[in-house]
Each structure stands twice: as C-alpha cells, then as structure tokens.
Amino acid sequence: MRAAGIPQGTLAAGQERSAGIEAPRGMEEDSGRVKISDIRVKHIDRELDPPFDAAWDPVPRTSFEATLVFVETDTGLTGVGSGDTMAGFAAHAHHFIGEDPLRMVRHVETIESINFHAGRFWPLEVALWDIVGQACGQSVATLFGGTAERLPVYASCGDLKSPDARAESAIALRAEGFRAMKIRIDPRRADEGVAAVRAVRDAVGSDLDIMVDLNQAWRPAGDITRSIDVPAARLIAERLLELDVLWLEEPLKGDDRQGLVDLRRSTGMRVAGGEMAQTFADSLALLQADAYDVYQSDVVLAAGMHRSRQLAELARMRNRSFTPHTWSNGIGLLANLHVAAGVGAGPYLEYPYDPPGWTPERRDFMLAEPLRIDGDGCLPVPQAPGLGIVLDPELR
Template sequence: MKITDITLDRLRLDLDPPLRAAWDPVPRDHFDATVVRVHTDEGLTGIGSGDTMDGFEAFKNLFLGEDPLDIVRHVKAIETANFHGGCYWPLEVALWDIIGKVAGLPVATLFGNAARSLPVYASCAELKPPAERVESALAARENGFRAMKIRIDRDRAAEGVLTVAAVRDALGPDFVVMVDLNQSWRMAGDTAAGTDLAATRRLVRRLAELDVFWVEEPLPYADIDGFRTLRAENPGVRIAGGEMQHSVPEILRYLETDVLDIYQMDVVLAVGMLRARTLAELAQLRHRQFTPHSWTNGVGVLANLQVSAGVGGGPYFEFPYDPPRWTPARRDFLLSQPLTITAAGELEVPAAAGLGIELDEEAIGRWRIS
C-alpha cells in the first residue's frame, strides 16, 4: 500500500454568540478546524484533525509514495517537519485511522485495549460567577456527568475559590471537582505575567481544603521546583499538567524528577499518538496517571480517547462541554453526529475499525475556507 495524496480541508465555524474561554485574550467568534485525509492506492482513506497544519504543504513530499503502515518512520518524519514548520500530529492520527481500518480494529485495541469506555469530566471553558456555575454543574450532573473542571482566572482568584466552594456545597462530596489555572502556557497576544509562587501556594492550599481532585497547570512549565513545592505542601490534591509540552525529553525529565501526579499530553497538539502512548505507560509504571487534554474538535477527542482507553488512562477523560456557548454540536460540527456520553457518564470507544470518525461532508462544504 502506498500514500497517493494528502489533502487538507480548512474549516471555520462562526460562533454567535462568541465563546469567552478563560484562556483567550479576547472572545472567540469563530472556531477553526483542519481535516487531514491520507489517500492510498488501495482505496483506504485515513482521517485526522486537531491542529491547524499550517505550512504542511512544504513537507507533503516526505510522505507521498510511502507505506502508510510504516508508522514509526512517519512519526520520526513528522517530528523533523514539526521542528521546521508547524505541528503536524493530525497526520499521524490519519495514519493510525488507516492502520486500524487495515487491521479491522479500533485503534484503542491496537494500543492495548485496556478499556472500552472511560469516565468523563465536563471540561468548562468560561469563567462564571458562583450561582451560574452551580446551575451549570447541576445541569451537567443531570446529563450524566459525575465530574467537572472549573477555570479560575489568575486575576480573580478569590471569586474562583468562591465558585468552587459553591459547587462543592451544592453538589456534595460525591461530585468530583477539578480546577484549571491555565498558567503553564499562553495564547498568542497574552503577555500578562502569571501568578507568583507565593500566591499560587496560597491558592492551591485553599483548593485542597475544598477537596479538589486536581489542580491543573498552576505554574509555567519551566518552574519545575515550584511544581514540586506545590505537590509536597498539598498531599491531598493532585497536580496535573503537560498538555502542551511538545518536547519528549522535557516530559521525560518531568517523569524522572517526579514533577506531576497526572500527565496530560494531547496527542493531536503536543507529542502525537505513538509518543503519548510510550510516555503514558512510563507514567503508569511510576504509579502516576495519564489523562490527556482534548480541547480541539470531535476528531481530536476521538484520537485522545483511543490512546487513553488503549493504555488504561484515567481516572477521568476530558470532555469539552460548557453550554450554551460550548456544546457537542459546536465542538463536533465536522462530524455526522456529535459525540455523547452514556447515562453512566462515560465516553465509549467507537466499535468501528480505525478511529470511528464519520465526517459530515455537507458541513465541511459549508464551512470550508480553502
């Protein structure tokens, strides 16, 4: 089998009303997605998505004429292209989709088949006052969620703590609450300084008192000593991070020096599927956990799910969800049907061979920009 072509569909969904994501410098009035299709001479087509694939056309020739099943070779080639261009892990996703289709199995089966479904948490996007966030948490629980991640603004930490406390009081001890401080990296144009270590130590200590399950990305990635300080001071709360760490050696350093409790490398944005599997297994061998970031679109959610279910990630899987401005319909606009969870609050691995992606070609035609 040979790769005959790699095509890209660049899509843009208009968002009205806009999404006011906590990590965005300005409200988001559109949502971009790039669909990658790897075509072969045997009629199989692999589908991937996640990052923008900007500049990939200059590296397309590295893959044409090659066997799509030679995944180790392709991962190494993507890593060299990433160094000189963008972030091309959606191509690896499409290749794994082909591999699964050739094998007649879900990719999660090829990655270990540790789980057929994973418990999810509702991963919120917007900053909401206590009463409004309590209302959304109650609605999420009614829809099957047993856990929720709440964002806290570094400049409004006191309000964030009040919001977490209100959710804890309203939903009780059995509802799991995580908190994301979004301090490890910045969106383009966000030049504000992060909170200092002393303020972060006070904040994490207060969140631990509220029985928060984990505190995510509380410090910049470079502050390894700060991460270790937070873990040592707060044995009752887990420290999570690593979603956008693109360097495998950097993540290995984290593992070797025991920086985190939960590793969150996104397979379409950070290190790819094959590398994420290796790093996840290393984390688990050290009695640490892997639960990937999955804030892209439905294809990115499925790619992360396949890897996480394959290796037995957990204890929860991220499900981007914050109605009314972030719904499965918006997130998965390129799919024929949005991904949904079970009544038990789990996301099931699709039974179809490959990644289980079913594109909505009409939506792709409608929202295509190039």
C-alpha cells in the first residue's frame, strides 16, 4: 500500500509525532500552497536469528533496526524516508511544519543547519523528495535527470568468509545474474583476505568484476582501532592489482586526503570512499584533493539527495565516478537508486547481499516485497510517482 494511505490515528510504540506545533505566522493564510501538516517518526526492528556477523561490527547483529519518517501534507500526500535514527528530531520539527514541501533547497539548508548541532536528518529529505515526485506525477529518478531506468548492481558482501566459502558464494552470485561483487577484507589478516579474492578469481575467471573493501575510513561508536597506514595499504593494493580488482574501498582513514592521493598515485589502483562524509564541504574537500576515483556518498546517511546529485555532477566533470554507498535498508536503497539512476552513476550500484547472513528479506523487512535484481543483474527503478515505496501492510 502506498505510504499516502497510512492513517493518522493513534501512534504505535516507538513512534514520535510533531503534533501541536503551529504553522509559522502567515502560512495559514497562504491557501494556494501545499503545506507540511505533520512529521512522524517510527522506529521498527526485526530479530536476526541466526545473527549476522558484519565485518565492520564489533559484535554480530542480533536485530536490525530501521527508522521510518512520514511527512504528511494538507493535501493528503505523504512522503516516506528512512536511513539514520533521526534521534532528537522532534525538537526541530517546527522548522518544517507549515512549509511548502517543494521548497527543497530551503529544506536541505535547514537540515544542514540542524545537523551541525545534532544528528543526521537526511531521511527527512528523502520523504520530501517522495512528496515532490508524487506532486509532479514523476519518479524521483526522472526529476534528477532520468539517465537510466535500471542500473547494474554489485553484490556487496558483508561478512568475512574463508577462501573456499567465498569462492562458492561467487559462483552462486554469478548464477543469479550478478555481474560484480565486493569482498570485505580485514587488513590485519591481509593474507587470508587476498587468498579469498584469489579463490574467487580462480573460480569465476573474468565473469565477475571484483571490488575490495577494507572498511578503514570510519569506526562504529566506541571502536578506537587505528586505521592501517599508507605503506600497509600500498602492499595490499599491489597484491590486489594482480587479481584485476576494480577498486579498493576505504583503504585509509577518511580524512587522510594526502595519504589517499599518495596511494592512488603510487599503485595505480582505483580508490573508492566518502560514504560517510559528514558535510558537503567534506565531500568537496575530498574532490578538490582528488582523493578518490569513485565517490560514494550515501544519500540517507551522509550528504542527502540534493547534495549527492551536485557531488556526482562535479565528479563526472573531473572524469571521476559516483556510485553511492547503500548499506541501510530497502528504503535507503531506493533513495540511492533514484539519485544514481537520475545522474547516471556507475559502473555499478551497491546492492547489500550476502546470503544466508544478509538477504533481501532481512534488508527490506519494512517493504511489502523485497527489492530484487532482474535476470541481467540490474535493479529496476520504480516508475511510480515519487520513490515507489510500498510498505508492509502491517505498518499502515
């Protein structure tokens, strides 16, 4: 069911409402404009049994949480977003209540001003774009440029597997239609990780493009493990070049711009990153330094949709690639898909998938149907107005 059909009655546990906040003075007199009438935040979760042991998590995940943001208007349109936790947003909702949801630049700049003091509220922008698309009768991808109606994806693997197990998974991915996969490597167990990449290359030959992620750019809260340095990253990159790896992701701390430049120039390996750059200025600084070949801002966790589009266009003008990080949930994947398809991102879009630990059913549990690739290894862009989100009926 479309999110627009979600009733506005009693809130479920874990749900917050901005009710009681009056529209700014004068807005109530402007009857010719669509107005934001309410913003609701709902927290949901799904138990993971067995747990999922993600390579970047300190301990295996026993549950998967998601935050849904519903932006309601006085015309009956409702936009849906998801991504970060939106913790503390209720104190800032008054900046949006009573405003025209189509004033997107105003909303982006407001979110940026709030983010400076609080969390990352980009799921709100996602919900607003969902409304804009519905109001215009167009998919958001069309509004962002309409470059593609589907995008080839890579299976983004999440856990650390032995060489034999990773080779078996690669064979299965190829049989499902995937054209590429990303393998996680613990740089402190580089021999084992490189062996896994070698086993995959031996198993599938040139049938799959391979990317490698070292997950060194940022750390989960409380994890103070230091990143590896440039010489260590260089040794790993040189070994992976021999295996025709397409790019090496997050080989160093995300703010080590000079180190990233040195690594690129000394090895010739494509370097990817920037998924969690906190501000648009941070992303521009990386671009100005020419730190990456592939820029990966996640539109629901980092820069937002509007700013990611700007970054993508600037990167392409410099002959660099843009393909967003997408490891959140099905709604986050859809938001990144629309931006990527709009601007012509590539060569692939990230598709979190590493069965049996990480499946579309787990990733997209809030949707009526999980997002799946077609037989050609592509993810189709929903053509319904907005983002094309169809929620699980139980979330009505």
